[in-house]
Amino acid sequence: MKISVIGLGYVGLPLALEFAKHFPVIGFDIREDRIKLIEKGEDPSHELLPEEFMGKNIQFTADPKNLKKASFHIIAVPTPIDDHNLPDLTILLNATSLVGKQLKKDDCVVFESTVYPGCTEEECIPLLEKESGLCCGKDFKAGFSPERINPGDREHTLTKIVKVVSGCDDEALDIISKTYELIIEAGIHRAGSIKIAEAAKIIENTQRDINIAFMNELSIIFNRMNINTYEVLEAAGTKWNFLNFFPGLVGGHCIGVDPYYLAFKAKELGYHAQIINSGRFVNDSMGAYIAKQTVKKIIAQKKNVSEATVLIMGITFKENVSDIRNSKVVDVIKEFYSFGVKVDVIDPYASKKEVKKEFGLDLKEKASKGYDAIILAVNHKEYSMLNEEYFTSIATDKQFLLI
Ligand SMILES: NC(=O)c1ccc[n+]([C@@H]2O[C@H](COP(=O)([O-])OP(=O)(O)OC[C@H]3O[C@@H](n4cnc5c(N)ncnc54)[C@H](O)[C@@H]3O)[C@@H](O)[C@H]2O)c1
Structure with a gap:
């Protein structure tokens, strides 16, 4: 299996590098300047050390066509608020649309960006279906797994935090859990639904x-x-x-x-x-x-x-x-x-x-x-x-x- 990580910021880059210890990974970001830095072993977010980039099976790219090579996609782009303190989903929906255009039958998409309960199923999955012409559950799988890292915290790092995972159906939950299990030492918590996983993150x-x-x-x-x-x-x-x-x-x-x-x-x-x-x-x-x-x-x-x-x-x-x-x-x-x-x-x-x-x-x-x-x-x-x-x-x- 080849994994793609979309958005190489605080969340996406460490995740991509961790997965690259076990799978071939495509690290994708729309910003070419960030890709150039990352290719040189520099973390634009100043969290990772150069040695953390060494010997990993990973290709960094700003070309979305490369996402086609992967079958398991993780979206980790920002979810900010606008000037009126309302959710601004523009970046998330742009990234989703971009992944949707490259989606193939039997692929799996996991959202890691923090959102309100319901967002993945009401906004993101329908967009994946629209862009790909495929049907979620039948043709491809989707899920939500919130990121819980704490910037600057060297103790509670990615692999040491229990990962909450969820899926659109039992099969999706199983695929997603088993994939994350390979990198998360602290273990996996299988949430009962995507909405529960979304809600858990937001209430923390x-x-x-x-x-x-x-x-x-x-x-x-x-x-x-x-x-x-x-x-x-x-x-x-x-x-x-x-x-x-x-x-x-x-x-x-x-x-x-x-x-x-x-x-x-x-x-x-x-x-x-x-x-x-x-x-x-x-x-x-x-x-x-x-x-x-x-x-x-x-x-x-x-x-x-x-x-x-x-x-x-x-x-x-x-x-x-x-x-x-x-x-x-x-x-x-x-x-x-x-x-x-x-x-x-x-x-x-x-x-x-x-x-x-x-x-x-x-x-x-x-x-x-x-x-x-x-x-x-x-x-x-x-x-x-x-x-x-x-x-x-x-x-x-x-x-x-x-x-
Ligand atoms: N930073 C944290 O510690 C943290 C912790 C838990 C959860 N989160 C959540 O994780 C999500 C990501 O946050 P972050 O801090 O990693 O963001 P970030 O700003 O550090 O990085 C996001 C990356 O996504 C890229 N990007 C933007 N649009 C894109 C697109 N269409 N396609 C591909 N790449 C695109 C940006 O260029 C940037 O490199 C947010 O929802 C955030 O709330 C963050």
Whole structure:
């Protein structure tokens, strides 16, 4: 069997390389620039090391005709939201249509992109049928298997996470399970239906989002009470069943996005998802909240806000990764700009070029001096080594604010 993986990003590339230990693989991406880098053994997502490309039976290509050589196809393309926080399936449907055009009798297609329950069967499979002229179940098989990797996490890697799989029928479920079983050491969970597998993935991330939103709300309340949220959580955490979550900015392409997919589907079915939307509202408001709190404190120090300069440490969407997509640090920066505050941004992981392209911001090589406030926006490991002496050395005076 030859496997094709469509979309060689955070999810697709490690998956393609893992399968290439057992099967001949076609790694397909529409972006030729990414294919050129990957062919040289460079991961455009900066997650994989060059040695992980060595000795694998894999052909990288940007030509969709090569997909015909494979009989088992895995689609792992982005599923973002639009400017109105609604699911944007354009990329997924384009990739599906492209695979549909190359589909042959007895092929199998697995979707790994995160979607709302129902999307695979209502949108993707009909498109595969339309483009191929084949009938799902009878002529080809399809299924859904969500990806659960966590960028930057070197412990819970692809093969060490239980893989949830599902199929359009029992035969599909069997083929898909047996294929993934060859690479997943942690084992396979056979879900009862495609919708169950889709729902399982989306609630994993929605649950995290809601829990973090609760922590963020607590931090707003405790801030008003002049108590330190971290100390409260440390004390509460001594109870065996207290959940281990912290306040923070929720960005990236998963946790801050997936709940909107579920809320969209719920609304389509006539239910307005209160808790999910509240969680999203709280988390999406945190960037502006952080900036406003800082501005208030600068004013309280009798400083002129329009002459103040703030240092923001970290712009990636989470710690120790280079990914800046949907980073909520940008909300903090925008809010500062709206008050006329000058902002310097540094980040040891983010690419200067990408930050300029994505947000129009100039990343500084390193911090200078004379900051009225310093915001540790991302918990990069390099920052946890810094001490108070360092921060006072780059602040305006001893009254500086560290947030
Ligand atoms: N990044 C993660 O850690 C993670 C974890 C779990 C689930 N997911 C989900 O997996 C899916 C993929 O996310 P990602 O982070 O790997 O995305 P990504 O942006 O890193 O990579 C996607 C790749 O798909 C390519 N692409 C776009 N359109 C294409 C097309 N028509 N044909 C072929 N290739 C195409 C892009 O050029 C890019 O290389 C999303 O649904 C995401 O929500 C991601």
